[in-house]
Amino acid sequence: MNFYPEFEVVRSDSRCIRCRVCERQCANEVHWYDADGKVMLSDESKCVNCQRCVTLCPTRALKIVKSDCRLRENANYSDQTIKEIYRQAETGGVLLSSMGNPNPLPVYWDRILINASQVTNPPIDPLREPMETRVSLGKKPDHITRNPDGSIDTKLPPQLTLSMPVMFSAMSYGSISYNAHASLARAASALGIYYNTGEGGLHEDFYQYGKNTIVQVASGRFGVHKDYLEAGAAIEIKMGQGAKPGIGGHLPGTKAVGDVSKTRMIPEGSDAISPAPHHDIYSIEDLRQLVYSLKEATEYRLPVIVKVAAVHNIAAIASGIARSGADIIAIDGFRGGTGAAPTRIRDNVGIPIELALAAVDKRLRDEGIRNNVSIICGGSVRSAADVVKAIALGADACYIATAACLAMGCHLCRSCHTGKCNWGIATQRPDLVKRLNPDIGSQRLINLMDAWRHEIKELMGGMGINSIEALRGNRLMLRGVGLTEKELQILGISHAGE
Amino acid sequence: MIPLEGQVRIPSGCAVSAMISRDGRRMNGERIIESMVPMHDRSNGLGGGFAAYGIYPEYRDFYALHIFFSSRSAQSACMTLLKEYFEIVQDEHIKVRKMPQITDEPIIRRVFVSPMQSVLRHLQIDEKELVVRVVNRINAQSDGSYVFSCGKNMGAFKAVGFPEDVGRYYRLEEYDAYCWTAHGRYPTNTPGWWGGAHPFCMLDYSIVHNGEISSYDANRRFIEMYGYKCTLQTDTEVITYIADYLLRRQGLTLDEMAAVIAAPFWSTIEGKSGADREKYTYLRTVFPSLLVTGPFSIILGFDGGLMALNDRLKLRSMVVGEQDDMVYIASEEAAIRVMAPEIKNIWSPAGGEPVIVRVKEGAF
Numbered sequence: 001m002n003f004y005p006e007f008e009v010v011r012s013d014s015r016c017i018r019c020r021v022c023e024r025q026c027a028n029e030v031h032w033y034d035a036d037g038k039v040m041l042s043d044e045s046k047c048v049n050c051q052r053c054v055t056l057c058p059t060r061a062l063k064i065v066k067s068d069c070r071l072r073e074n075a076n077y078s079d080q081t082i083k084e085i086y087r088q089a090e091t092g093g094v095l096l097s098s099m100g101n102p103n104p105l106p107v108y109w110d111r112i113l114i115n116a117s118q119v120t121n122p123p124i125d126p127l128r129e130p131m132e133t134r135v136s137l138g139k140k141p142d143h144i145t146r147n148p149d150g151s152i153d154t155k156l157p158p159q160l161t162l163s164m165p166v167m168f169s170a171m172s173y174g175s176i177s178y179n180a181h182a183s184l185a186r187a188a189s190a191l192g193i194y195y196n197t198g199e200g201g202l203h204e205d206f207y208q209y210g211k212n213t214i215v216q217v218a219s220g221r222f223g224v225h226k227d228y229l230e231a232g233a234a235i236e237i238k239m240g241q242g243a244k245p246g247i248g249g250h251l252p253g254t255k256a257v258g259d260v261s262k263t264r265m266i267p268e269g270s271d272a273i274s275p276a277p278h279h280d281i282y283s284i285e286d287l288r289q290l291v292y293s294l295k296e297a298t299e300y301r302l303p304v305i306v307k308v309a310a311v312h313n314i315a316a317i318a319s320g321i322a323r324s325g326a327d328i329i330a331i332d333g334f335r336g337g338t339g340a341a342p343t344r345i346r347d348n349v350g351i352p353i354e355l356a357l358a359a360v361d362k363r364l365r366d367e368g369i370r371n372n373v374s375i376i377c378g379g380s381v382r383s384a385a386d387v388v389k390a391i392a393l394g395a396d397a398c399y400i401a402t403a404a405c406l407a408m409g410c411h412l413c414r415s416c417h418t419g420k421c422n423w424g425i426a427t428q429r430p431d432l433v434k435r436l437n438p439d440i441g442s443q444r445l446i447n448l449m450d451a452w453r454h455e456i457k458e459l460m461g462g463m464g465i466n467s468i469e470a471l472r473g474n475r476l477m478l479r480g481v482g483l484t485e486k487e488l489q490i491l492g493i494s495h496a497g498e
Numbered sequence: 499m500i501p502l503e504g505q506v507r508i509p510s511g512c513a514v515s516a517m518i519s520r521d522g523r524r525m526n527g528e529r530i531i532e533s534m535v536p537m538h539d540r541s542n543g544l545g546g547g548f549a550a551y552g553i554y555p556e557y558r559d560f561y562a563l564h565i566f567f568s569s570r571s572a573q574s575a576c577m578t579l580l581k582e583y584f585e586i587v588q589d590e591h592i593k594v595r596k597m598p599q600i601t602d603e604p605i606i607r608r609v610f611v612s613p614m615q616s617v618l619r620h621l622q623i624d625e626k627e628l629v630v631r632v633v634n635r636i637n638a639q640s641d642g643s644y645v646f647s648c649g650k651n652m653g654a655f656k657a658v659g660f661p662e663d664v665g666r667y668y669r670l671e672e673y674d675a676y677c678w679t680a681h682g683r684y685p686t687n688t689p690g691w692w693g694g695a696h697p698f699c700m701l702d703y704s705i706v707h708n709g710e711i712s713s714y715d716a717n718r719r720f721i722e723m724y725g726y727k728c729t730l731q732t733d734t735e736v737i738t739y740i741a742d743y744l745l746r747r748q749g750l751t752l753d754e755m756a757a758v759i760a761a762p763f764w765s766t767i768e769g770k771s772g773a774d775r776e777k778y779t780y781l782r783t784v785f786p787s788l789l790v791t792g793p794f795s796i797i798l799g800f801d802g803g804l805m806a807l808n809d810r811l812k813l814r815s816m817v818v819g820e821q822d823d824m825v826y827i828a829s830e831e832a833a834i835r836v837m838a839p840e841i842k843n844i845w846s847p848a849g850g851e852p853v854i855v856r857v858k859e860g861a862f
Contacts, residue, residue: 121710121792122813129811130763136783144748144784151773152754154780368723463712464793466811467761469786470713477715 001086004069005044009053015061016040022053022062027420027432050413052422084343095343096250098416098426100243100335100380100402103347107335108354108487109386113496115477116462124466126457132467133164133453137374137396138303138327157327158303160214160234162397163192164453165468166387168445169332169378169399170216170238170307172200174251174260174272175339175416176405177433180425183408183441185209190442191449196399199223199238199249199274201263207231214305217294219248220274222264226297234328235294236305237287239278242336242379245309245350248274250340254419255428284320291325303327310334310356310379311349315363322364322373330399331356333379337402339426340417353379354393358491361394361473384455393491394473407448408441512684512696512708513540513661513829514816516797517837518677518804521823522861524552527670529837530678534661536832540708541682545695546664547656549704549799550675554651560587560610561629564647564654566692567605572642577609583632584611592655592668599663604692608653626701626746631725633700637693638727644693649702652801656681656695664695676857679799681706698734700742702801707734708829709794709814720787733794740788741798752798752805756852757781759790760810797827803856812849819844825855 009030018040022031028046031053033039049064070079084095117123124131138159145153168184181195181203188195189212196214201223206213215232217224229235240246251264251272261268281287291304306321307330308314314331321329333353338346357377364370377390378399387398406412409423416426424436456468465471479496480488488495515533519525530548534541554562563580567573580586587610594606613625621628633645647654652675655668661682681696697704711717711733718728718736724747726739737759744755758781762770767778782789793813798805806827808816819826819834820843826834831844847853 117712117792121712124811130765132764134764136786140784144750146749152777152780154776156780156783159783365719365723370720370723464710465712465791467789467791469782469789470716470791472716472787473719474713474716475719477712 001090003083004067005047006067007044007047007049007064008067009042009044009047010063010065011040011042012061013039015059017059017061019058021056021058025052025056025422027422027427027429048413048415048418050415050422051411096340096417097343097346097414098338098340099412099414100337101347102414105335106352107380108352108483108491109382109389111481111483112354112389112491112493113479113481114385114388114392114459114463115479117464121464123464124461126454126461129461129466131457131461132469133456134162135165135397135468136161137376139373140371142371158234158301160194160303160328161192162194164449164456165391165395165397166381166449166452167193167214167376167397167399168195168404169401170196170198170214170236171339171401171405172198172216172222172249172251173203173263174200174255174428175249176425177421177427177436178203178259179433179436179438179441180405180408181206182438183436183445184404185213186438186442187445187449188212190446193449194233196236197223197232200251200260200272201265202228202231203259203263216307217290218274219276219278220272222266222272222274225265229294229298232302234303234305235298236307236330237278237290237294237326238307239281239287240307240309240311240332241338242309242332242334242350242353243338244341244345245311245334247276247342247345250274250417252340252417252419257428260428284324287321287326288324295325305330305376307332310351310353312351314351314356315359318360318375319363319367319369322369326373328374328376328396329360330376330378331360332399333357333377336379337405338416353377354389355487355490357390357395358393362492365473384452384459387452388456388459388471389478391468391471392474392477394475396472403448404445407444408436409444512706513537513682513833514680514706514708514795514797515826515828515833515837516677516679516706516799516804516806517824517826518855518857519823520825520855520857522552522676522857523823524674524676525678526672526674527665527678530680531662531665531670533828533833533837534665534680534682536836537682537828537830538660538662540684540829541660542684543660544658544685544690545656545681545683546659546661547654547681547695547697547706548661548665548668548670549647549652549654549679549697549699549706550670550673551652551677551702551799551801552675553653553673554610557588557610558651560612561648561650562653563609563611563633563645564592565607565609566644566646567607568642570605573605573607575641576636576643579636580609580611580632583617583628584613586610587612593672594667595669597663597667600657600659600667602658629701630742634725634727638729646693647699647704649699649704650801652702652704652799654697654699654704656697657692658690658695676861677799677804679704679706679797679804694730694732696734697799698730698732698738700738701746702799703738703741703745704799705734705738705741705796707737707794707796708816709733709796709809710792711737711790711794712792713790716787717790737790737794737796740790744785744788745800752854753852754781756805756807756850758785758788760807760850760852761789762850763810795829803854805855806847806853808847808849808851810850815846817844817846818853827853
C-alpha cells in the first residue's frame with residue numbers, strides 16, 4: 001500500500017546551484033539530478049529526515065518538513081498505528097526500530113529540580129576553589145584490616161577510576177562503525193574515562209586503548225576469547241538492555257561484513273541474533289558462576305559489571321546481583337538507545353531509569369549491601385543536569401550512548417537498523433564510514449565531556465558540595481515538581497516547597 | 499504547625515568552645531561558661547550545651563545516662579526497658595538552678611547503669627554495642643524519652659536557652675572536668691527542643707559543631723546502613739555516628755578519621771609519597787560516602803582527649819590556643835582570651851588539618 005511520504009523535501013529552486021551535494025550525500029537515494037530539466041528532483045518516500053542534505057547544502061536551499069498529508073485524525077488509531085498495521089498486513093513481519101523510545105512517556109529527570117545554597121551555607125565557586133569529580137567504581141571492603149606494624153592494609157578489590165562520573169555505554173563494532181569506535185576509544189583515553197565494546201568483540205587496532213576499555217560478554221558471546229577478556233579494564237556481562245529487555249542483540253547481516261565478521265568471529269553477511277538468555281545463566285546462582293569464571297580467567301584483576309535492563313522487579317534483581325560477586329551493576333532504563341530492536345519491545349517493555357535507580361539504591365541500602373557494588377545508571381542520560389540528578393538519586397556513574405552519538409554527528413533519525421547512516425556512525429559502508437573523521441569525532445566527544453564536567457562542577461558548587469562523593473545518594477538536594485505522592489515516595493525525594 | 503526537631507531537617511549556625519588540660523587537672527565549669535559570653539551573638543537562644551569529661555570518678559565503671567523525659571509515664575516505660583538490659587546502679591535527678599531564662603524543662607535524670615552479662619552473651623555483642631543499640635532504640639521511638647548522654651565518666655548538659663544561661667542552670671561550677679566543650683546554637687527553623695541542643699553524644703564521644711554540611715543526606719543514608727538512626731536530622735547527630743562508626747567499629751585512628759571526613763584533595767594525595775599516598779587513596783576510595791562537605795568546625799570529645807577539625811576548605815572559623823598544659827579551641831579568639839587572658843600562642847588550623855589533644859596517660 002502506498003502512502004504519501006512522512007517527510008517532504010522543500011527545495012528552493014532559486015537558491016539551488018545544482019552542485020548535487022545532496023545527491024552524493026544521501027545514502028537513501030532521495031535526491032537526483034534531472035539533466036533534461038536541469039533541476040534537482042527527490043523521491044521523498046525514501047527520506048528518513050537525517051538532515052544530512054540540509055546540513056551540507058551550501059546555499060541553504062533545502063529543508064525537510066513533516067508532511068501534513070495524514071490519514072484522518074483519530075486519537076485512538078494514530079497515523080503511525082494504522083500504517084504499522086498496513087505494513088504488517090503486507091509483510092507478516094515484526095516491526096524494527098532504532099534508538100530510544102520516542103513516545104511521550106514521563107521523563108522524570110525533567111520533573112526533578114536541584115538545590116542551591118543561600119545564606120546558611122556558602123555556594124562554592126568552581127573557578128576559585130577545587131572541585132572534584134573523580135569516582136572509583138567497584139566493591140568496597142566491609143572492614144579495615146591492618147598489617148602487623150599497625151598500618152592499614154591498602155589492598156583493594158579491583159576498581160575502575162574515572163575522572164568524572166560519565167562513561168560511554170556499550171555500542172558494538174558492527175552496530176556502529178570502525179571510525180565511531182576509534183572516536184570513542186580515543187576520547188575515553190584522553191578523558192580518563194571508559195568506553196564499552198558492546199557485544200561485537202574488540203577490533204585488534206583498539207587493543208592499545210585497553211586501559212580505558214570495558215569489554216562486554218553478551219549472550220551471543222561474539223568475539224569473546226581470552227585475549228579479549230584480558231585486554232580491557234573491566235568485563236561487563238550483558239544480561240539485558242533497556243531498549244529491548246528480554247531479548248538479545250540484533251545485528252542485521254548487511255552490517256556483518258569484513259572486519260566486523262572477523263572481530264565477531266561469525267561468517268560474513270550472517271545475521272548476528274544473540275539469544276534472549278545466556279544459555280549458561282538460567283538463574284541467579286548461574287550468574288554467580290559466570291562472574292567467577294570471568295574473574296578466574298582474568299586472575300581477579302578486573303572488576304566485573306553486570307548490566308541489566310530496568311524491569312519491574314529491578315530492586316530484587318539488583319540485590320541478587322550484588323550478592324553474586326559482581327563488582328558493579330549497570331542498570332539500563334527503557335528510554336535507552338539501540339541499533340535495532342523490535343518496535344513493540346522497545347516501546348512497551350521496561351521501566352524508567354529514574355524510578356529503577358532510586359528503587360535499587362534504596363533496596364541495597366535497606367539490605368546494608370550498597371557498598372558491595374557500585375551502580376551505573378544508563379538509558380537516556382541527556383545532559384550534565386541528568387548526571388547530577390542521577391548521582392544524587394544514588395548512582396555512582398552514568399553511561400551515555402545516544403548523547404555520545406549525537407556528539408559524533410548523529411541526528412537521531414532512528415534508522416540505524418538500515419545500515420545506511422549518512423553520518424558514518426551506524427553503518428559499515430566504507431563510503432559512509434569515512435564521513436566520520438575519528439580526529440574530529442573524538443575531539444567532539446572530549447568537548448562534550450569537558451562541557452558537562454564544567455556544568456557538573458557549577459551545579460555542585462551551587463549546592464555547596466566540592467566533591468562528587470558528597471553528592472552521591474544525597475537526595476535531599478532534589479525536589480520533585482508535579483509528581484504524585486507515589487512517584488515521590490519511589491524516588492525518595494520531597495516535593496518542591498516541602 | 500511548626501514541625502518539631504526530627505520531623506524536618508534543621509540547619510544552624512553556632513558557636514563552639516573547648517578547654518582541656520593535658521595534665522588531666524580537673525577544672526570546674528566557670529571558665530567554659532564565661533567563654534561563651536563574648537560569642538553571645540553566635541547563638542539565638544534556641545540551644546546551648548556542654549560536655550564534661552572526668553566528672554564522675556566514683557562511678558567511672560558505669561555508663562552515665564543523662565535522660566530527658568516528657569512525663570512520668572514516659573520515665574517509667576523507659577526505666578522498664580533499661581532494666582531488661584542493665585543493672586541500675588544509681589537513678590537520680592540532675593540538679594538544676596531555676597531561672598527565668600530557662601523554661602519548659604523536661605524531667606532530667608541521671609542513671610548509672612551496668613550492662614547485664616547474660617544479655618551480652620545472649621546477643622553476642624560487646625557492652626558498648628549494647629549501649630548504642632538500646633540508646634538508639636529509646637531515641638528512635640520518640641515516645642517522650644531521650645537519652646542525650648551515655649558515656650563513662652563524662653556527661654552532656656544541654657537545654658533550650660543561651661549557652662551561658664544553660665551552664666548556670668546546670669550548676670556546672672559544681673562539676674570538675676579535665677576537658678570541657680561548649681556549644682551555642684543558632685538554628686534557622688526550629689521552635690527549639692532540648693534534645694536538639696548540642697553536644698550530641700554517643701558513648702564517650704561528644705560532638706559540638708558549627709556549620710551546615712552539604713553532604714548531609716549522602717552521609718545519613720550511608721551511616722543508616724549500619725544500624726544508626728538519624729532521628730534528629732541534624733548535622734551533629736550524623737557526624738557523631740560517623741565518628742562512632744569509623745573510630746569504634748572500623749578501628750580507625752583520629753588522623754585516619756580526619757582523612758575520611760575532611761579528606762585531602764586528590765591533587766594533594768597525588769603529591770604525597772608512597773605509603774601516605776596509598777593510605778589516603780585507600781581511605782577515600784573505601785569511605786567516599788563519609789566525606790563531609792560544606793562548612794563545619796567540630797570538636798570531638800572522647801575519653802582522654804579531643805579533636806578539633808575544620809572542613810577542608812576552611813569555610814568556618816576556628817582558632818586554637820595553647821598555654822602550659824592547657825589547650826583552648828573556639829569559634830572566635832575572643833572566647834579563648836576570656837579563658838586565658840595572657841595567652842600568647844594562638845593559631846588558626848588549616849582546613850582539614852586535625853588538632854588532636856590527648857591527656858597524659860594515666861592522668862585522668
